[in-house]
Amino acid sequence: xxxxxxxxxxxxxxxxxxxxxxxxxxxxxxxxxxxxxxxxxxxxxxxxxxxxxxxxxxxxxxxxxxxxxxxxxxxxxxxxxxxxxxxxxxxxxxxxxxxxxxxxxxxxxxxxxxxxxxxxxxxxxxxxxxxxxxxxxxxxxxxxxxxxxxxxxxxxxxxxxxxxxxxxxxxxxxxxxxxxxxxxxxx
Amino acid sequence: xxxxxxxxxxxxxxxxxxxxxxxxxxxxxxxxxxxxxxxxxxxxxxxxxxxxxxxxxxxxxxxxxxxxxxxxxxxxxxxxxxxxxxxxxxxxxxxxxxxxxxxxxxxxxxxxxxxxxxxxxxxxxxxxxxxxxxxxxxxxxxxxxxxxxxxxxxxxxxxxxxxxxxxxxxxxxxxxxxxxxxxxxxx
DNA sequence: GCAAATTAATGATTTATTCAAG
DNA sequence: CTTGAATAAATCATTAATTTGC
Numbered sequence: 377x378x379x380x381x382x383x384x385x386x387x388x389x390x391x392x393x394x395x396x397x398x399x400x401x402x403x404x405x406x407x408x409x410x411x412x413x414x415x416x417x418x419x420x421x422x423x424x425x426x427x428x429x430x431x432x433x434x435x436x437x438x439x440x441x442x443x444x445x446x447x448x449x450x451x452x453x454x455x456x457x458x459x460x461x462x463x464x465x466x467x468x469x470x471x472x473x474x475x476x477x478x479x480x481x482x483x484x485x486x487x488x489x490x491x492x493x494x495x496x497x498x499x500x501x502x503x504x505x506x507x508x509x510x511x512x513x514x515x516x517x518x519x520x521x522x523x524x525x526x527x528x529x530x531x532x533x534x535x536x537x538x539x540x541x542x543x544x545x546x547x548x549x550x551x552x553x554x555x556x557x558x559x560x561x562x563x
Numbered sequence: 564x565x566x567x568x569x570x571x572x573x574x575x576x577x578x579x580x581x582x583x584x585x586x587x588x589x590x591x592x593x594x595x596x597x598x599x600x601x602x603x604x605x606x607x608x609x610x611x612x613x614x615x616x617x618x619x620x621x622x623x624x625x626x627x628x629x630x631x632x633x634x635x636x637x638x639x640x641x642x643x644x645x646x647x648x649x650x651x652x653x654x655x656x657x658x659x660x661x662x663x664x665x666x667x668x669x670x671x672x673x674x675x676x677x678x679x680x681x682x683x684x685x686x687x688x689x690x691x692x693x694x695x696x697x698x699x700x701x702x703x704x705x706x707x708x709x710x711x712x713x714x715x716x717x718x719x720x721x722x723x724x725x726x727x728x729x730x731x732x733x734x735x736x737x738x739x740x741x742x743x744x745x746x747x748x749x750x
Numbered sequence: 751g752c753a754a755a756t757t758a759a760t761g762a763t764t765t766a767t768t769c770a771a772g
Numbered sequence: 773c774t775t776g777a778a779t780a781a782a783t784c785a786t787t788a789a790t791t792t793g794c
Contacts, residue, residue, distance in 0.1 A: 434750045
């Protein structure tokens, strides 16, 4: 998919002139943006101040100002924030060994008692609210459910399947679904 | 706080149903549903497949099948979808509108901080040569172009040439410290 | 000390989502 | 149902660090 790269900068010419901290030495390698320490410093500061996804205008301004420290383009600013944001998140996930993603996703369970009208069928029997238990994280490999699990799932899905005729009952606005044949592997 | 090492289910009493499959193994938190990774995976997959508001029947089937992976009730499935749907939407909104907390602090923006950058300006992809079309997108959705396009925000445009319209050695020995004001409030 | 070789960072692209408008 | 907007995740690719043999 490199078609669009037609007019592309010829590689080579690694001038590495970028010692110290400025890049504008006029060496000008066209390879890719190489931020100066000042630029990085400012960008980092902005990020720390809360900026995450700067608007076009902001990018423009930032770029313009940072250009004082050396060559830079708006796209560089855009990419910098994208990457930085993503990598910070990634880093943080790493630290927590993650797997907490789904946990946090359901923390709000208590707050949502607004299911008032949605009482549907399952009477909320003693629903011990709160009692947030931050269990230590899983200890098994993160990707433990690649195929094995899917196999397993299929296996049991089959078992359960016959008991279900799955009548599309009312209240089914978006029933463009397979009969809940939870076998993802068959999708 | 948790750690009632001596099995402590506050209310419920059901012992962690999380059978051997996983989920912390010793979870035993009876407080609330703690989905196993397999459960989350399946639910997410269903969601991704388009399911948003499962019907009662669907919920039951899902619940039944997922119970293989651990304790789960229909209400959990119901809530999961409700929450997941809401949070996805919320996330989308958040990001779209801004996602940055700085707005709340300083909304000294010129005009719009909502545009969130429409086309993000550089999407420039030019296919040179014969049949290829030069798909140059707009560079700036908004007016403003005081300075000529020194930057122009062309994507791959920056030829390898010395694009440094900025030698850095600006004739201004005194200007060691450019008057940059990159505080968010000034963007 | 110095480059070639190797590794770690991180800039730049591509891909896959989600929601919502048409 | 289809398509557009707008990312975030995943990935690719190049540059800077560093290691290593002389």
